[in-house]
Amino acid sequence: MDFIYGLPIFDGFSSIVIVVDRFSKYETFISASKVYPFEQAARLFLKYMVKYWGVQNIIISDRDTKFAGRFCNELFKLMRGVKQPIRVHLRMLPVEAACTKCDCDRAGKRTKKWEDRKHGDVNFKVNDAVLAKLSGILHNPYHKGLVLIYEGSFKVLKWVGIMAYRLEFPSTIQAHPMFHLSLLKLYHQDEEKLDRGKSHQEPIGVKASYNKEVEVIHAERSIHRVGQWPRHEYLVQWKGHP
Template sequence: MDLITKLPRTPHGNDAIWMIVDRLTKSAHFLAIKESSSVEKLAEIFMREIVARHGVPVSIVSDRDTRLTSRFWGKFQKEMGTRLHLSMAFHPQTDGQSERTIHTLEDMLRACAIDFGGSWDQYLPLAEFSYNNSFHSSIGRPPYEMLYGRKCRTPICWGEVGQRVLGSTDIVLKTTEMIQMVRDRLTTAQSRQKSYADKRRSDLEFQIGDYVLLKVSPWKGVIWFRKRGKLGPRYIGPYKVIARVGKVAYRLELPDELSLIHNTFHVSQLWKCVTDETAVIPLEDIQIDERLNYVEKPIAIIERKTKTLRNKVISLVKVQWQHRKGSEWTWEPETEMRKDYPELLADIDFEDEA
């Protein structure tokens, strides 16, 4: 289960969707709720919409919403015999199904709001009906057919009309065969998704003493590190790695102004800081004007050479620059240097030296 928040408020006061997906059959329920609903209200909706129709679930995987991590919710599920599992950020193995369903639902509601107008909660039952009767490649059939063992009778696809008489043994065998086939398909789909992720994954490891940059997540309405919105920096730092926590987390040495933030971060939030000490220019060596500007200008000509191309020969000179970031020597065309800095080449005659 997961919550979709920050939606436009409808005339009924709904501004969030509680999405609940079955891990085996992929059948989903989309429940319109208020973002300010208490955990007691969520428990009431859960009993009426889920437990009354499908029974008590064995386990629930959810994110770390304050209502789903409260003592009331934990005690409520424990009394019914349900195990609670909380997902972790940047770990799609636990909540990848719900995130993929959220993207699909948002696209469906966006199309309904644009094409039909009105409030999105009016079309939420139609979106749920359409989702549960759409073909899913991971299970090889629609979720409705997997859940109830028969095709759904819809206005555009009536299917078989009438009763089918099957013996109890045939029903058990048919259901068992279907469940085994779905589990095999889910294993194949998970392996395929894992191979896609492994191709783009690069394992990062840092040593104690290394310097890293810390990623700033652009949460809406939340100020992180005294920066707000899209104009804030993507990375801040560098900070020193002081310890490694487990296999995928590191503890950083943060300054005093970040003392209220926990100093342990996931490896995906870090970026290796590559520094070149030779490229650092001391501030006292830079000469600036009254407007705090400085100009890069050549100091001397070190060497000369010619570069032969297919149709012409270009004369190059090796120039030593002042206030140049990075390398202080570069090769420049001799004609451009004579045009821009004639006084630098006035007293130099490379032909006589040759």
């Protein structure tokens, strides 16, 4: 905080009280009619600084220690009169609200910028071939590194609501056919080599099916191992086979 006096009179003011924030270097110039004693300087400081910036922890001035002590005593006396400490704890200062809003807006724009790079407006039509992400929906006994992220392709049967689609699943896949848009991806088939990109591994969630019919079960046993679920084995006689 500094004082400049002896300036040409303009609009009845001939002095300036300068207050500079030590960290942000934000400057505040307060017009004054003359060189104010500590009482008037404290009133100006309360009106133009404490009102918008709150109570400062450290105030540095070029005046002597007597002026600084009297200035601080007068400032705290005025603050007790307006109950400034209570208002500081009950609400946010205007400058804090403005800075917080700017930071939130900046963070939101930055997040939107990076999100838009990876996502766009994607809409599927009926009978389109899509890939579905089944790894996060169905139970998978294998490690996630050994399982395909997207399975398919599947045909789109219906557009449900705004962000969901109904797919046509074969009878061997035990999964609900409704999928959110974020779990689908358009399937691009290679026209020259139709088998390129197709996986020969069965999708997760496929229920066991046999092309033989059981005639009789001769024996059954359970294998128990430490730390594992018991495994059941059956001795089966297939119909039409020895």
